Amino acid sequence: MKFAFVSGERREAERGLSGICIGCEQLMIPKCGPIKVKHWAHKSQCECDHWWENETEWHRSWKNNFPVECQEVRHKAEGGEWHIADVKTKEGYILEFQHSFLKPEERLARNNFYGNNLVWLVDGLKRKKDQLQFDLFLKNTNQINQNIQLFSLPAFLDECPLLKEWSECNGSVFFDFGSELPLWCLLPKSLQMTRYLVPYFRKNFVALHNDSLDGRSFSDLTKFLNDLIFAYENSHRQQNPALVVKRSIMQRQIAVPRNPSQRYLHHLNHSSRRRGRF
DSSP: OOEEEETTEEEEOOTTOOEEOTTTOOEEEEEOOSSSOOEEEESSOOOOOTTOOOOOHHHHHHHTTSOGGGEEEEEEOTTSOEEEEEEEOTTSOEEEEEOSOOOHHHHHHHHHHHGGGEEEEEETTSSTTHHHHHHHHGGGOEEEETTEEEEEOOSOOTTOHHHHHTTTOSSOEEEEOOTTSOEEEEOOOOTTSOOEEEEEOHHHHHHHHHSOBTTBOHHHHHHHHHHHHHHHHTTTSOOOGGGSOOSSTTTOOOOOOSSOOHHHHHHHHHOTTOOOOO
């Protein structure tokens, strides 16, 4: 863990300190070796949060984007079960950063425990083939709005195991393919049981969860996307004037080819004139 209580204050691991676990309240000792990131470890074996995993630099760097008081927050359900969330935002969202393989049953258990407020951020570079398979799979998507980079997915996701594994989550799942590319967000299934993808600027993901972006919160953006999807799936009905696309923070998008390539996405991310993702 990154934090422990030292004299009642949350402190990072440092040589010479001793602390108390923020979860189980057992004694903790600092681990400050040259190989792993500095962290706290239990002084003796005990029953703590069995969902907790050893952190990598990738994991720690994402957590460092958020205020200290929002990191490693003990979340207790009404039935008494508790777990330590990687980040709990001021808006109440739970951010879980996942680098290692996660068994389907544990992923389901976490989804059920945190509910619709759970937002996953998955390391898309953990497995060698995931990024290539994802880039190829983008060719099978359909952009549903000419002003918004919002793509509908085919019903079967077998050609992209990464998407298939995370397709049954209650909330949004973001995939990180490296700092030079945007995050890709897999939205929960729509009312018509269709899945959608949308790219995000990394800095906007952080800003939306830290406070707001131009006065808009993550909840605002989620509702906006859901409204767009609802309008698209019910396009035979009269269009709601409230959904007419306007030039705002949520609509500064760039038209993307139907079959975007990895080369195109890299150019899109680096061009100084292209500022179209969320």
